[in-house]
Each structure stands twice: as structure tokens, then as C-alpha cells.
Amino acid sequence: MRLAIGDEVTFCVPAAPEARAGVDDAANGAPPPMEASMIALASTSRNAGSVLGCFTLDLPRTGAGEDAPPRPNLQLDCHAFGDKLILAGLPADFDEPELMRFFSKQGASQAIVARAKMCSFASVSFPSTLEVARFVGRTAHAFADDKETRIARLLPLVIGDADAARLPALPAPTLAVGEEVGSLLVVWSPLVLAVAYSVELRPAGAAGDWVAVDVASSRLGSSSNRFDSACSSCRVGGLHPTSAYEARVSYFTEC
DSSP states (O other): OOOOTTOEEEEEOSSOGGGGOOHHHHHHTOOOOOOOEEEEEEEOOOOTTOEEEEEEEEEOOOOSOTTSOOOOOEEEEEEEETTEEEEEOOOTTOOHHHHHHHHGGGTOOEEEEEOOSSOOEEEEEOSSHHHHHHHHTOSEEEEEOSSOEEEEEEEEOOOOOTTSOSSOOOOOOEEEEOSSTTOEEEEOOOOTTOSEEEEEEEETTOOOOOEEEETTTTEEESOOOOEETTOOEEEEBSOOTTOOEEEEEEEEOOO
């Protein structure tokens, strides 16, 4: 679990310091080290898009029926943001009911699966950030199905296919003609996970390269500046007045 400045946590110290004192420490009078365990987030004032953790969820399959052969565990990329978990890499036969067989026992209130051409995602909602932190703070979670008790595990995030999407894309932005000749207004849907946005344009229907919008000048350029997370639109000037354009918006997160 990633902690931020201002977070309040609870924890346990398994053994009394006196019982763990080493010979050298006792000789020179230095206090023995204290190691905390069972760390839990008690309160936080961080924003909803703050990252609580990134990991691989090793999740056993359920609901296949009594006579069905066992299926291998799923290895899902998982990002914890605020009161939600975002899972990537879902197979085609994995749906909300199977997802909630596990997550309902972890305090989740809702799960939504979104299908895409290249990758499918799921959003799992919890009542608050504290429930998500409680889930992320443990490396193993037991849950029972109709047959037996199973164990889901949180593993270090494995970077496999570098081209595979790990978070869902934004919906396509909308374009409107600006008040000035040769200008366009680009509007996109804000995302709570985003800490910044990048806006790019190119002539519509062309297979050419995308060109980024410079934040300072509001024109196409080579600058790598990003729009603030509070932005959901930008005006782009200096465009060819008779050309049609298409736009794409990318977002960036803390993870």
C-alpha cells in the first residue's frame, strides 16, 4: 500500500523491544529497532485519484459447476484509486457475478465490466477509501464458494506485454468550431484517476503522426506540456481553416 503525507495509520509491534535487543545494542545502549506489522490506513485526506497500490491479483475462478474441470487462476493487473479498483486483462467469460463472488466478501458494493476490442476492464466500487486500503493492505484474502475455500493473492505487478492497456481509455473527445477562424474547441470527459492530460490533433482521415497541443500557446507544436487534471477542454488555434481535424486525449496517473 502506498502511503501519502498526512495519512494516519494503525499498526502492531509483534514483540516487545526488550525481547528483541541484540548483544551489540545492549552493550552500547542503542535502542533496538521496532518493526511494524498489520499496517492499516485509519484516515486520509488525499484526493480520489491518488494511487493506493498497483499489483497483480491472482484470483481463483469460481462458478464453473460441479462437473466442470478446474480452471487456472486469473492474473489481473490491478490499480487501486480512492474508493475503486480497476482491473485489466479480463477474459471473455469473466463477468460481474463471478467478480462479485469474491469482492462482495471484501466489502465491495458494485462491479462493472467493460468490453473493448483489445482488452476488457472491470471497475470495482467500495463504500470508501478505507475499505480499498484494507483490501490492498493484505497480501492474501480467503473466500468460500459452493465447493471450497479459496485464496486470492496480491502479487507484485508483472509487466508482461508492454503494449497491453492497463487502464481504460477515455471516450473520444468532441470537436467544435471555435469563434476565431482556424480554431477548434476540444472537449473531453474528465477522469478522477487523471493527474494530467495530453491533447493531440491530426488531419481527419489521414494516417499521419499525431501532433501535441502546446499548453502555453494553444497551438500545435512539439512541447510535451500537459494540461492540468482540472481541465476538460482546450482551444486550439492556428489551424488550416478549410481542413477537418480529429483529436485524441490521453491521461496520466500517479502509477
